[in-house]
Amino acid sequence: MRKLAYVTAILIVVIGISSFAPPSYKMARLKYNGGGDWYGDRTALINLIKFCNQNLKTSFEPEEDVVEVGSEQLFNYPFVFMTGHGNVIFSDQEASNLRKYLTGGGFLHIDDNYGLDQFIRPQMKKVFPELDFVELPVNYAIYHQKYDFPAGLPKIHEHDGKRAQGFGLIYKGRLVCFYTYECDLGNGWEDYGTYAGDTQESRLKALKMGANLVQYIFTK
Numbered sequence: 001m002r003k004l005a006y007v008t009a010i011l012i013v014v015i016g017i018s019s020f021a022p023p024s025y026k027m028a029r030l031k032y033n034g035g036g037d038w039y040g041d042r043t044a045l046i047n048l049i050k051f052c053n054q055n056l057k058t059s060f061e062p063e064e065d066v067v068e069v070g071s072e073q074l075f076n077y078p079f080v081f082m083t084g085h086g087n088v089i090f091s092d093q094e095a096s097n098l099r100k101y102l103t104g105g106g107f108l109h110i111d112d113n114y115g116l117d118q119f120i121r122p123q124m125k126k127v128f129p130e131l132d133f134v135e136l137p138v139n140y141a142i143y144h145q146k147y148d149f150p151a152g153l154p155k156i157h158e159h160d161g162k163r164a165q166g167f168g169l170i171y172k173g174r175l176v177c178f179y180t181y182e183c184d185l186g187n188g189w190e191d192y193g194t195y196a197g198d199t200q201e202s203r204l205k206a207l208k209m210g211a212n213l214v215q216y217i218f219t220k
Contacts, residue, residue, distance in 0.1 A: 034089035
């Protein structure tokens with residue numbers, strides 16, 4: 001847990017407790033087994049990093065890292081992003097490692113890129129058998145950071161035409177995992193024009209919501 005404690009110390013510096021310039025740190029993408037496309041939304045994190053550095057004055061390095069679920073390197077990252085369309089399988093060791101990361105102060109954002117839902121829910125149940133995803137109300141703090149989303153999670157892509165929902169796993173009062181469903185937030189972070197029908201307005205909404213996630217974990 002010393003590595004995660006070090007990450008926590010970095011975050012304290014970032015939010016202004018120290019007058020010294022914060023050290024740089026990285027966002028990471030979660031690589032998982034099962035055949036699902038963990039590598040989807042290829043430009044998403046790079047663009048979110050740039051947006052946060054410009055608008056939140058964070059000091060993320062410009063490139064993302066890739067980290068495996070069962071790796072001890074997981075503890076080096078304050079923010080880990082997971083996406084995909086298909087199958088996900090966590091081994092017992094991977095589920096245990098992810099649990100230690102999340103209960104020790106880490107944060108996981110899972111973004112359903114369409115089709116992930118049926119696979120990720122049972123795998124996260126391996127990680128937290130005692131917890132269920134709960135829909136976060138529109139007044140939850142994650143929607144009211146630098147940017148205000150009074151109606152909750154923005155709808156970025158159509159998917160099945162259902163409303164966008166933000167679910168959370170809350171461990172001992174702390175949000176450890178935020179799961180965006182029927183939203184496709186990560187697609188909204190990608191380079192403009194990557195998807196037909198994208199607008200600058202929807203892309204900006206997605207980036208602002210992503211920045212809220214980052215600011216939330218820095219101040220909680």
